[in-house]
Amino acid sequence: MITYAALSPHPPLLVPEIGGERIKDVAGSVAGMRQMARELADSCPETVIFITPHGNVFADAISALADSQLKGDFSNFGNHNQGTSCKNDKALLKNIALRAGSADISMVLLDQDTALRNQLNPRLDHGVLVPWYYLEEAGLVEVNIVPISVAFLSLLELYRFGTIIRDAADALGRRVAIVASGDMSHRLKDEGPYDYHPDGKRFDAEVKTCLEQGDVAAFLNISEELRSNAGECGYRSLVIMFGALDGRGFTPKVFSYEGPFGVGYLVAGFLPEAEGKSLLEELQQKKREEISQSRDNESIPVRWARMILENYTRYREIPPIPQEMEVLRQQRAGTFVSLKKNGQLRGCIGTTEAVYGDLAQEIARNAISAGTSDPRFPPVGAEELDDIIYSVDVLGEAEPCSREDLDPVKYGVIVSKGRRRGLLLPDLEGVDTVEEQVYIALNKAGIAPSEDYKIERFRVTRYK
Missing domain, CATH: 3.30.700.20 (Hypothetical protein ph0010; domain 1)
Incomplete structure (x- = not known):
């Protein structure tokens, strides 16, 4: 059974040995983390599942670390002493993976050899280590963990995966707490990791309201555009977490929220209660209707x-x-x-x-x-x-042109030298300037920018 669920931010500066003097600027988050950790520890889980956006993240598959003993430290953040070693709940992990496969949700289990062979990370990342620091501080030591990385699957698949976690815990009679690791918007200030965007504050406010009210349906309906503009990293972790709570009522509690460095840090806890409404069938029906409407148009x-x-x-x-x-x-x-x-x-x-x-x-x-x-x-x-x-x-017919004649929204571009040829379509996400457009086309063709090459442009009629 799911004993507790939580949302935890994961900036390493929340760890005093790393944050140093800056820890005072996130005092609210530190207090919130300690409250959350105490409540989670009081639920007496046998295993804590961490959902992290900073592990080995794939477009088409959930991944999880599969070694019996899991290790990690903060050496990437300048601290070589603050590390941990935890036992993996391999029985629970195997059950989750089997159920995911049966539900046509791809899941990859990575041991150290497989990870290193494929240039992946076999160690616990800071999305796990930061909340684990506070759980250990709260006295939660003799428990197993399962570290799972999010994937760029549909929200419905991620939510269904959360229900699989719940079902696997129930099948094994395992008391399980789940921690959704993730920060909110990274675009609250110009001095943050990304440029300021007004949707950053709007996204954080919407998420905070949804969590305070326990409104999962409203949370799942937050638009993709708003999420993208906000530059968040915790939304998918929360979708999986809410899937694990599907069919159960719960009491939500927001412990803290602040964004002193341009990134939103939100700490929240969810105490499961009696049987409640399941959203899964409703979400599946909505997906069927969206597909039908899309095909009709x-x-x-x-x-x-x-x-x-x-x-x-x-x-x-x-x-x-x-x-x-x-x-x-x-x-x-x-x-x-x-x-x-x-x-x-x-x-x-x-x-x-x-x-x-x-x-x-x-x-x-x-x-x-x-x-x-x-x-x-x-x-x-x-x-x-x-x-x-x-x-x-x-595609329309290509015509010779110069750089000055290009417009990455209006025209596609073809660059060529001899038999080498590179094409880029117009109006592509993330390609906003002529320089970017030509650079990518040259790279595709294997042409160096210093070479003498031919440029052509073309119009496109795009059907969606």
């Missing part, structure tokens, strides 16, 4: 790309083109088909000019390639198809 190029990839993935067949899509046979152009899953790129393949007989064939070939042959990703599986969001870019 598709443009013809996007619907054709989706039909192609779905049929090819499931049956290795290319369907006949429907009558209402015959208009695609009347045009020839280069196209790019892009796939996204949970806001992350899942594949993108295209042609810079017409290669196949007509636009229908161009889209079909590139949709299959984007789903099966993008070297950056494994082939799309049938279980992913409902989560794929498609866009189709139809």
Whole structure:
């Protein structure tokens, strides 16, 4: 059973041996951490599960450290003495992983050899070590831990994973506390880690209100744009934590909130109570409705790309083109088909000019390639198809130009020298200047900025 749940910030300066004189500037957070740690310790857990955003984070899989004995220290923050060694609850971890697999949620268990072989971190990160410092101080020593890293899965998958943690604890009769490690906005001040953004304070205020009121539904409805603008790192940890509390009532308590260095630090605790309302089915139904609405509003190029990839993935067949899509046979152009899953790129393949007989064939070939042959990703599986969001870019003719003629929002760019050629589509997230656009295109082509190269630009009609 889940005995307690908590949100813990994780700046190493909260540890007195690291924070030094600066500890007085986060006195509210220190007091909040001590209150939270005492309440968690009083719930008498046998195992503490930490959900951290600073471990080995993957786009498509939850990960967890799997060695029997887990170690970590703050040497990356200038302190070589403040370390810890904890026993891993491998039985609970194995049960969680088996249940995740059965629910089609990928989970990777990393022992030290596997981690080092793949240049990953086999040690506890500060997202675990900071809250653990206060739990040890509260007397919680003879317990096992399970360190789990978040992933860039959908919020529904993360929430479902939280319910898997709960079910695994119940199946083993294990008393488990769960700590969602994460800071709030990193954009509260210009002198913070990132530039100031007004949505930073707005995000922190919304999260704080949701936690104070125990309003999980409102918390899950915080927009992706607001979360992104805020530059937060704790939201996904909290989604998993709330999933572990699904079906239980709880008493929320916000112990402290402050943001003295441009980063929001929020400490909160949640004491589980009697059986309550489950949100899982409601969230699943909402996802089904969103998918249905999205499919109803598709443009013809996007619907054709989706039909192609779905049929090819499931049956290795290319369907006949429907009558209402015959208009695609009347045009020839280069196209790019892009796939996204949970806001992350899942594949993108295209042609810079017409290669196949007509636009229908161009889209079909590139949709299959984007789903099966993008070297950056494994082939799309049938279980992913409902989560794929498609866009189709139809390219206009390229024309020679100079740097002064470029606009990264309006035009795509092609750079070339001899047989080396690099293309970048317009209006891409994170590409805001001509310099960035040309640099990326040159890098793709393997052309040095100092070389004499040709620049072309092109317009794109983007279908979503």
